[in-house]
Amino acid sequence: MLxxxxxxxxxxxSAIFGLVGAVLGSHMAGSGSYAFRPIHAHIVLVSWxxxxxxxxxxxxxxxxxxxxxxxxGWSAMIGSIGLTGGMWLQFLQPFDISKGISLGLYIxxxxxxxxxxxxxxxxxxxxxxxxxFNRGRx
Ligand code: HEM
Numbered sequence: 001m002l003x004x005x006x007x008x009x010x011x012x013x014s015a016i017f018g019l020v021g022a023v024l025g026s027h028m029a030g031s032g033s034y035a036f037r038p039i040h041a042h043i044v045l046v047s048w049x050x051x052x053x054x055x056x057x058x059x060x061x062x063x064x065x066x067x068x069x070x071x072x073g074w075s076a077m078i079g080s081i082g083l084t085g086g087m088w089l090q091f092l093q094p095f096d097i098s099k100g101i102s103l104g105l106y107i108x109x110x111x112x113x114x115x116x117x118x119x120x121x122x123x124x125x126x127x128x129x130x131x132x133f134n135r136g137r138x
Pocket of ligand 1: 024025026027028040044045049
């Protein structure tokens, strides 16, 4: 079922980025350089915790609008990578790429993420009932 697929996809995505965020935190603690602080903070709070919450939500409630779930899920993943990746390129300038490109990625990524948060509001108004699919195999 599409909704279970999205739930597990978002939870796995968040688990991977939870580790990425923790590695960045460990790197900062070990090196004593806090340049990655905003990227670390956004990876753990957006890519790990917010995306995890969305994944868990889709396990708890059955949502009527299936296309909306896909749109919200894709924008969550693309937006959280775009925002944090764009922030990294823009703030730290690790490669010799133009500031216009890094700023563009940062803005577009952030906007896609914003859209995802807005779509999630709509999702919460499309709940049919509590999920009945949690007893089967994953
Ligand atoms: C292995 C795990 C982690 C390590 C080693 C770590 C380490 C750090 C370090 C060294 C800083 C910079 C501290 C400073 O500026 O004085 C920081 C900032 C921060 N961390 Fe972590 N962190 C970890 C996990 C997490 C998790 C799981 C979260 C949230 C769910 C989190 C949220 C934040 C936030 C919001 C900031 C920014 C704080 C600010 O700017 O005032 N961190 N972390």
